[in-house]
Amino acid sequence: MLDASKTEVFVYRVWKLRAALVVLAVAGVLGGWQLYLIGHRHADADIAALSVERERLRERLAEAEAQNAELVRRIARLERARQIDEQAYAEFRAERAKLGAELQELREELSFYRGIMSPAEARVGLQVQGFQAEPAGEGGRYQVRMVIVQVRRNDRVARGNLKIEVEGRQGGRPRTLPLAKVSVAGRKAVKYRFRYFQPVEDEWRFPDGFQPERVNVKAFPAGRRDKPLEWTFGWPETEENSHVEQQAAQDEDGITD
Numbered sequence: 001m002l003d004a005s006k007t008e009v010f011v012y013r014v015w016k017l018r019a020a021l022v023v024l025a026v027a028g029v030l031g032g033w034q035l036y037l038i039g040h041r042h043a044d045a046d047i048a049a050l051s052v053e054r055e056r057l058r059e060r061l062a063e064a065e066a067q068n069a070e071l072v073r074r075i076a077r078l079e080r081a082r083q084i085d086e087q088a089y090a091e092f093r094a095e096r097a098k099l100g101a102e103l104q105e106l107r108e109e110l111s112f113y114r115g116i117m118s119p120a121e122a123r124v125g126l127q128v129q130g131f132q133a134e135p136a137g138e139g140g141r142y143q144v145r146m147v148i149v150q151v152r153r154n155d156r157v158a159r160g161n162l163k164i165e166v167e168g169r170q171g172g173r174p175r176t177l178p179l180a181k182v183s184v185a186g187r188k189a190v191k192y193r194f195r196y197f198q199p200v201e202d203e204w205r206f207p208d209g210f211q212p213e214r215v216n217v218k219a220f221p222a223g224r225r226d227k228p229l230e231w232t233f234g235w236p237e238t239e240e241n242s243h244v245e246q247q248a249a250q251d252e253d254g255i256t257d
Helices: 002-114 239-253
Strands: 125-135 141-151 158-170 173-178 190-194 197-205 210-221 229-234
Touching (some): 125 210, 125 229, 190 197
Antiparallel strands (some): 125 141, 141 197, 158 173, 158 210
16 A cells, blocks of 8 residues: 555656646746747847938938038039139230230330430431340341431431441451341341331341451432441440450460461
8 A cells, every 4th residue: 555655646746747847848938939029029129220220321321422522513613713713824924924025125115216316416317326236146146226217307208228238357357248248138238218217127147256346337318329328336245246356366366477
């Protein structure tokens, strides 16, 4: 009887243990499911929050891109404006330099004509005045200017020709060159026809070693057979002419009889 009672107690405990395990298993399953549902709800909430944040970031990105595009356009406009300003300033400087050169040329012209003898101080009739010669580059070139004027006899047109010769030294010896030998344009004489005055301009080129000293000008008025009118001008002192004089002096020192 005692053994049967023990067997029943053992069986009861086994079934009780099994029941407890079943309950624990069911509770574990239910707890896990509950945790799953809670986690799923939190995950859905996180996903929704992330979606909202993503949309907000997309909007900010689109706004930033729009602002960047506007800045790029503004920079392009400013760069174009800067280029236009620089071009306008460069054109202004070029125009100012051009006007300055023209103004200087007009000043030189005015000074040149002011240097001409006043009609009140000059003899009546044809006059050649204001001889100038300036270096015009290398190779013994000079820009030559003078003016033919008709003093207090402007009731008629003056016509005729000028014959020009240049006296100087070459190789230590005197030499005279006619206009045809020095005029770059090959002019043999200067024709004139005017009522008040006529400027004369020409470019001259001298042979190597030639040292100009004076210029002789003779006027042959049309219709007159008497002696020509004559003027003599000393050659103006220039840096190039001084160099030629020094070279000529050295050549003369080297000459032996």
